Amino acid sequence: MTLTRPLLAAFTLIASLGAAAADVVATDILGREVHLPEPARHIVLGEGRHLSVLGLMHDDPVALVSGWRLDKALDEPTMQAYREKFPDIDQIRPVGSGNRDISAEAIIALHPDLVVLTLIDQNDPGMEVARQQIEAAGIPVAYVDFFSHPQENSIPSLRILGKLTGAEDRAEEFASFYDSRLARIRDRLAEPGIARPRVFFHVHAAPQNCCSTVGSGVFHDFITTAGGQNIGHDTVKGVLGNVSLEYLIGADPDVYIATGGTHMAARGGLVLGSGVDAETAQASFQRLIAASGFASLRAVEQGRTAGVWHLFNDSPVHIALIEYLAKTFHPELFQDVDPAATLAEINARFSPVIVPGTWWVTPEQ
Numbered sequence: 001m002t003l004t005r006p007l008l009a010a011f012t013l014i015a016s017l018g019a020a021a022a023d024v025v026a027t028d029i030l031g032r033e034v035h036l037p038e039p040a041r042h043i044v045l046g047e048g049r050h051l052s053v054l055g056l057m058h059d060d061p062v063a064l065v066s067g068w069r070l071d072k073a074l075d076e077p078t079m080q081a082y083r084e085k086f087p088d089i090d091q092i093r094p095v096g097s098g099n100r101d102i103s104a105e106a107i108i109a110l111h112p113d114l115v116v117l118t119l120i121d122q123n124d125p126g127m128e129v130a131r132q133q134i135e136a137a138g139i140p141v142a143y144v145d146f147f148s149h150p151q152e153n154s155i156p157s158l159r160i161l162g163k164l165t166g167a168e169d170r171a172e173e174f175a176s177f178y179d180s181r182l183a184r185i186r187d188r189l190a191e192p193g194i195a196r197p198r199v200f201f202h203v204h205a206a207p208q209n210c211c212s213t214v215g216s217g218v219f220h221d222f223i224t225t226a227g228g229q230n231i232g233h234d235t236v237k238g239v240l241g242n243v244s245l246e247y248l249i250g251a252d253p254d255v256y257i258a259t260g261g262t263h264m265a266a267r268g269g270l271v272l273g274s275g276v277d278a279e280t281a282q283a284s285f286q287r288l289i290a291a292s293g294f295a296s297l298r299a300v301e302q303g304r305t306a307g308v309w310h311l312f313n314d315s316p317v318h319i320a321l322i323e324y325l326a327k328t329f330h331p332e333l334f335q336d337v338d339p340a341a342t343l344a345e346i347n348a349r350f351s352p353v354i355v356p357g358t359w360w361v362t363p364e365q
Helices: 005-021 048-054 076-085 087-091 104-110 119-123 125-136 150-164 168-188 218-225 245-251 262-267 278-290 310-314 316-329 339-349
Strands: 024-027 033-036 043-045 065-068 114-118 141-144 198-202 212-214 240-242 255-260 305-309
Touching (some): 033 150, 048 076, 048 150, 048 310, 065 104, 076 087, 104 125, 114 119, 114 125, 119 125, 119 141, 125 141, 150 168, 150 218, 150 316, 168 316, 168 339, 198 245, 255 278, 310 316
Parallel strands (some): 043 065, 043 114, 198 255, 255 305
């Protein structure tokens, strides 16, 4: 059959419209294909603090976000840094708060062109109902993960967001930066004969009600990659669990690492992170390791201890923490590695804002 010129033109137009309708296609972290007619410009974030992840790829990430859930919001100093540069951040509408709560109705009313959820949301029945309602309204949903399996999923998730928001080149630039530093750590620790110190990771650290620690995922992955053995792995079944101070003393770790943040001030715990000055962080750390039980740990007596910011755990910026842990566990192998310089380079090359703070602390000499 010979097509007439008008009919051929019609088929060509239909084909081009079909191609345009699937102009942006990405496979999310769950293996679901996400189709957008063009890069997303009105996004709802399932986790508010992932605005800073968008900031690794976009000069003005605030302009892309119409709504966000405040269950895991930006910490206040980071929020203030963004507000000073991007006052429109206060126009972003909340679409849910509390423990994994989200409003499909509030999201649909914003008419976003993309909703970004996280791997944690996948197994929540209420979130599954909300996702179905959102997609039934014709709004695409993509899943990412920077928390549950950070080393496995952070860079793929960054690439997913880069593809869906038209920032593939910037995503690849950060991925290359991240991968080169991770490869350096893995290469130097590749020799099987290198001794791996036994590490106790005390999360949300305070002298009282000791001790919350990690079993699998997140920080366990960081410890292992940095060349340590997480002694909580065989005791804690799951990501997080509690052990007694007696257990910690009996375990006699080679290295003691505490995590903290401003949220620990009310509990008299380790205070550091965004907006915290070095003196405040140092003083809170000294109180922690001088407390009864902690002071007698061999790791404390030998100075093999450190405090780190807990919120490294939900952003690919965690590469700086992995460097810091590797240098703490194996100082002789990583003398030339400077985690502070890594953070400074991330700020200079990728982040639209600089947030002051203290990200790690060691004992006073």
